[in-house]
Amino acid sequence: MNVSTEAERASTDLSGIKRGPIVAALIIGAFVAILNETLLNIAFPDLMIEFNISPATIQWLSTAYMLVIGILVPVTALLQQWFTTRQMFLSAMILFLAGTIICGASPVFEMLLVGRVVQALGTGLMLPVMMNTILVIFPPEKRGGAMGMIGLVIMFGPAIGPTLAGLIIDQLDWRWLFYLVIPLAAFSVAFAAAYLRNVSDITKPKVDVLSILLSTVGFGGIVYGFSKAGEGSWTDPVVVWTIAVGAVGVVLFVIRQLLVREPIMDLRAFKFPMFSLVTVMMLVLMMTLFSTMILLPLFLQTALLMTAFKAGLTLMPGGIINGVMAPVSGKLFDKFGPRVLVVPGLILVLLAVWLFTDISVDTTAGYVVTLHIILLVGISLVMMPAQTTGLNQLPRQLYPHGTAILNTLQQVAGAIGTALFISIMSSGTKDFMTKSPNATPAEGLVAGLQDAFLIGFFIGLVALVLGFFIKRVTAPKEENKQEVA
Structure with missing residues (x-):
């Protein structure tokens, strides 16, 4: 056509x-x-x-x-x-x-x-x-x-x-x-x-059954393997084999998509540089985000001894402000483009994560609320503007493939991020308790959380570097023709 x-x-x-x-x-x-x-x-x-x-x-x-x-x-x-x-x-x-x-x-x-x-x-x-x-x-x-x-x-x-x-x-x-x-x-x-x-x-x-099977084994294996690692040990044979099989499945899936005439996930979307940049940035940012979304409730309920209801109340202001900010950042994006939102947003995210590395059993709920608000304001300035920028560069026939790629990799990032930061926290807690046998379990947990947030900060720095290269892109020719018509 x-x-x-x-x-x-x-x-x-x-x-x-x-x-x-x-x-x-x-x-x-x-x-x-x-x-x-x-x-x-x-x-x-x-x-x-x-x-x-x-x-x-x-x-x-x-x-x-x-x-x-x-x-x-x-x-x-x-x-x-x-x-x-x-x-x-x-x-x-x-x-x-x-x-x-x-x-x-x-x-x-x-x-x-x-x-x-x-x-x-x-x-x-x-x-x-x-x-x-x-x-x-x-x-x-x-x-x-x-x-x-x-x-x-x-x-x-x-x-x-x-x-x-x-x-x-x-x-x-x-x-x-x-x-x-x-x-x-x-x-x-x-x-x-x-x-x-x-x-x-x-x-x-044409429906390529082999591509569907490879996709199922590949992405399913990676998500399951990392989810299982988050529950237990990285050396568990089930974890090792499912991640390995999943990785092989993804590689074969990618090769298959490049060879068939009608791929189920068209990787030609990566020929568009801004889409590729945004995809990598979102993958990294989602891992950093999961470092806080997974770990903060643990800190509030285990270290600060909050009930589930009170922990939910503590995290609610940041979420509400983030929701209110989403349409505001969308309008600002339409007017000013992505870079003036994405770079300050990433800086706010990194500031919040860095300050979380200094939490302790004496940290107040008000301090957590403040940092959580800073974090989610930053996220609201990055998420939708960045994704919209990347997808804007694609021609219409690649829209379903672009959205599928972004959503798939965010699921993978979620599984990897959860497993990675839970394991970092557990390892940090174990090391602290070995060196300080008289410390309380809450102090051990906080030490592990500080390690996890620190790694989250350094991963977030990668997103910030990528953010400096983001810019407004023009619509493909076929889309311009559509609008004129």
Whole structure:
């Protein structure tokens, strides 16, 4: 298909489209899915008692969720070329609704785990579709604001999730974490059915089964291996072999994508320098972010002896401010471009992480709140502007592949970051307690946390260096033609 035909068809597809209802449908779905993800973690102690299971077993509720998304997201680029926007999004939300019902009704742990897997299928389908739809229906000069609205929802869910979950757990049964989500998910399905329109191009490329198998083994092995390492030991044979097999699978997957005529994940997106730069920067930044998102709750509950509810309240102001900042940074991005936001944002992130290296058992809650706010203000200045910059350089036919690449690598970064920083913390704690046998467990934990934050700071420096090279990019020619048409 030539460029002019592509542009003409895109123009016809988008004629008379109403962006407001489409964005509203996407936002409602994203909020429901992301809110539920952050609700459950705080209920793990109650679930361990309810089902009489160990911490290693309960972690499967989180590990399986990440694993399914890590396997599914790479395939979404192919799925978006076979099925319409409506079909993809409605299928995602119906799966999520079904999984939520299964979780709420679970009499045994195994059924609860199945419900989480079904929920993950829905979330894995929805997030890339949401980003791709925004890219298609908004011209480059307006995407920052639209992405900012999505960012508000993505960050507001985690901000209120732990606090809301703590309140529900204190007053009601853990099943209400799912019961309360069911009507929200059902409303999202009904709203999307009424207002969401198809905006994608259905090309139905050839399905390469070998690529799907290699993607599943590769990304699934890496996500599972690093998740398992975060729970136990890096020398565990299961960890070593799954990471090794996953790495081989990814290498073979990449080679396969470069050889086949219609790849399921088109790596030609990396021919665009700004997309490549942003992808590497986001990979590094997500690892640094996980150093704080995983470790701070441990510090608050173990070292400062806060309840889950109070820890959630402590982290809530930063999350809310981050959510409010997301649309603001989106508008500033549309007006001034990425560099004036990304570089100061990364500096704020590094400042917060550096100051976290000096925490102690005497650190006050107010100090943690302040640093957390600084961190998340910085993140809000970086995340959406950087991703939008990278995706803006891609031609329309690569949008599904670009969003799939970014989402996949963020899942991988999450798994690696969690395992890396938990292991650094554990090693640092063990070394401190060996050298100071009379120290309290809380002091040992703090020493391990300081080591982890320090490594997070140095990894973040890589992101800052990359941030100096980011700049506004012009839209590809076919997109310019679309807008003129």
